[in-house]
Every structure is written in structure tokens, then in C-alpha cells.
Amino acid sequence: MNSAIQKDVELVEKALESSVPVRGGMQEEVWNAMRYSLLDGGKRLRPVLALEFCKLSGGTEEEVLPFACAIEMVHSYSLIHDDLPCMDNAAYRRGRPSNHKVYREALALLAGDGLLSLAFETMLQEDAVAAVGPAKAAEAAGILARASGACGMVGGQAIDIRTEGKRLTLEELEQMDAGKTGALILASAEIGCVIGGADCALREAARKYAAAIGLAFQIQDDVLDATGDEVAVGKTLRNDSVNEKCTYVTLMGLERAVSESARLTEEAVAALRPYGEAAEVLIELAESLTHRKQ
């Protein structure tokens, strides 16, 4: 991994760790359940995007950090709820038992709810607001709220359960993924731009970049499911074909899926090319996502 990204990830890990401290008292268990999923060593792609776009826009890491953490909290909450028995009923997540397998269903539900609220608590706490000013804080929190809601992630998940077992068109699959994963990736880039004070041109470039890598990321997920190595990927593969799921690979064929992912990555890179060296980390990040093996 690029060392600048590694530094971002370390910064985010430290901030996330202190956002869900170990607590005693009657609410101990729900905090533990929140910790379990939030501190599970994910890739932290979304907070890294927020950090890098903030820096590219002229802002500092310190200013954007609470917002970057909030984005990861929303991501983490959505994974807990997606894994619940009434949704995907997933027993494992990133090689560990899923939240409800460890903490049982009721507490996993609450841990997800708690993380979604904590995201907004984190962005709207006095210090975070004071550091960037209330206008930027309110705008960034509004972007995250819309990305999380029924026009974003919740909407994408609703399409998913509605179309379960049905054959989707490519357009429908793209609409579903635009909600399920695209919305939060787009919001991460936008929030970075808002906090950093980006101009319109950079913000538009960030949107293009994020939309392209969001879709490329999802296509690559399906490619990995079809071709990847289970040990390297760290989860059960070939799920999609076992469940007869509509994926980019089943709809496009493997070859076109691979080339489409490469094309989107090139599109993302092109959007940031005008920013030259300053955008190098983001350009490398886009390229590493297409070549990832997990």
C-alpha cells in the first residue's frame, strides 16, 4: 500500500478507536458490539478518500478527521444490518463471525443503530463544528445523511431485497449499486471537498472520480467472487453463482467486466489528471483498487 494512504489509515484507526472507548456500566455491551464491528480492520477506503480530497482542496487532516470517521461509522452500521438474519443472514464478515453471531441479534441491531447515530454525533460535536465552522459541518453532515438514506444506501438495499432471485438488467444492477455502495463513496469525496473548501471544478472532478471508482470497485468485487483465491480474499467465494445472483460478471461476461473495470479506473484517473502531482495518492488509489486481490 502507498505509504501516504497507510498514514491516512493509521490516523483514521486511532481516531475510530477513541470514538468507541471501552466503557463500564449498563450500556457496556452495546459499546462493545459497536467496537467489534467498527474496529475490524477494514480497508478504510471511504475515510481515506475524505482525507485525501480534503487535503487536495487545501484543508487539513485534523479538520476532516471527525467527518472521515463518521463516514466509516455509517459504512460499519450498514454492514452489521446487512448481515442480520432477516437480510443477508451472513455468518462471517472479513473472516470473523458477524456481529449478531457474537452479540446476538437484538444487540447487533442496536449496535448498527448506535453507529449511525454516532456518525452524526461525531460530525456535530462542538469541537468538530468549531474547527471547520458550522456552515461546512452542516453541509457535510447533510451530504452523509442523504447518502445513507432511502435515496442512497437504504434505497439500494431496498432494491436488493425487492429483486432477490430475479434477473436484473445491467441498468437495474447499476442503480442498486449506486445506492448500496456508490452513494457513500461519492459522499466521502464530496465531504472531503466541502471541508477542504474545494472550488466547483475540483468538486466536479471529485464526483467523477468517485462515481467511477465506486462502480469499478463493485465490478471488481464480482470479478473477485468469480475468479479470486478464497484465502487471499478472506471470505467464501463463488457465492454469486451458487445463489444465482445477478452480477456484472453474469450480465457482462468476465472479459467485459474486467475491461469495464479498467476503463472506469482510467476515467477516474483522467478526472484528476489536471491536479497533477497533488492528486497522485488518489490516482494510485484508483489503480490499486482495480488490481486488488481482496
Added chain:
Amino acid sequence: MNSAIQKDVELVEKALESSVPVRGGMQEEVWNAMRYSLLDGGKRLRPVLALEFCKLSGGTEEEVLPFACAIEMVHSYSLIHDDLPCMDNAAYRRGRPSNHKVYREALALLAGDGLLSLAFETMLQEDAVAAVGPAKAAEAAGILARASGACGMVGGQAIDIRTEGKRLTLEELEQMDAGKTGALILASAEIGCVIGGADCALREAARKYAAAIGLAFQIQDDVLDATGDEVAVGKTLRNDSVNEKCTYVTLMGLERAVSESARLTEEAVAALRPYGEAAEVLIELAESLTHRKQ
């Protein structure tokens, strides 16, 4: 019902109705599920508190309305999730089948998630922020986030599932209810004060008032469960004794519970007495809560 409160409720109903429009498309079902619970004719106590405290502080109904609606969205989401099979497994809510009975579990989960996000979308939308300024909007949204989270409602619910079937002390029961119901009632009053621009004295009075009526409301709930008329209350009663639940009535005895509820109401009224006629609606509201039959 007091006619001023009735006017508030009508205003809130209209705004809530337009916040969850009927939509076509692939996300239609999740919006319908959100509508089903949000527009179920609840008492709208929390938004009324926000409206009245905003007006008492010198603000307008229009300014506080998006925030009042957001509070009700949080209340509605929490009821949907509380009713789920893994939590209270409640088949009915306000005399109608609960959300998951109508829309099935996965969609009810998403409808709750969607309403929690929608609360923040509503408070942080451009118009709402512009009307009150970003500083007030960020402060109000922060108050709602903390009230919803693991130190508020989620925390109270976590205590509830942790202590299920155990004998609680009165102090533990109060701590649980302070999270489950008290936090949001307190937040409603505070948000009204923030948006209206209340001074410190009024804000402190609002906190005292809301803490007292929040607890009185909960005690009254238990009193109604023990003594009320099922038809008037509109739900199955004597649940608490059947389930051997710890309640204020089982812990204090019926007589002391009734007198404690009256004492708290008097405390709430006393907090607002310095504001005289301007606070009359809130004073009547506190009194009507103790005398309610449903």
C-alpha cells in the same frame, strides 16, 4: 385537546406527510413502509414540545418545523426497531399491525434505518439550514444525534434487553427510561430552545420541565397498564404483570406511582411558572399528560 396544541399537531402532520411522499420506482416499498409508521397518527408530543419551546423562546413555527419533524422521525424509527421480532416482537402498534407484520422484517429494518437518516436529511437540507443559520442547525442536529445514540435511546434500549427478566432497582429503571424515552423528550424541548434562541434561564427551565414530564409520562404509562381501560388505551394491557416486568407500579406500588406522577407534573409546571401566560400551552400539556386515559 388544547386548540393551540391541535394547531401544532396539524402543522406537524402536514409537514410529515410531505416528507415521505408516495413514490414510484424501485424504492417504492421502503418509502411506503416509512410512510406507514411515520403517518400513523401518534400523539406528536415531541414535535409539539419543540414547536412550543421555540415559540416561547421567540422563534417561529416555520423555523423549527423541519427539526420538529426530524424528532418525530427518530421516534418513529425507534418504535419500528423496538417492535422487531429480535426485540419486543410486537405484533401491534397503536391498534394496527406493526411495521414488520405488514412489510416483513427486512423492509421494516430498512424503514427504520431510512427514517433515522431522513431525520438528519430533514434538519440539514439547504432550506432548513438557511432559515435558522448553520450554527443553530448544527447544534440542534447534534442534540438529536446524542439523544438517539448509545448514550440516549440506543443505550436505554440496550439496558432493557440486558436486564430482561431481571429485577431492577428503581434507580436502574429510571436510568433505562431516561435513555429510552427521557432523552428524546428532553432533546425536543432543547431543540425548540436552540432554534428559538432561548437564553440560559429559559433553556434550563425547559430542561427541568422536559425531564419531569418525561418521567411522569413513563410512570403514567405503567399506571395505565395496571389500571386502564383496554378500549380507551387502544392496546393490550396488563402486559407488565403477565411478563413480570419491573415497572414503577411494581416497584413503588400503585398509590405512590400515581402521586409521584402528580408531583413531577407539578415540578414541570413550576419550572415554567416564571414565563406566565406565554407558557400556558406547555403547562396545560404537562397537566393533560398526567390525566390522560390513553
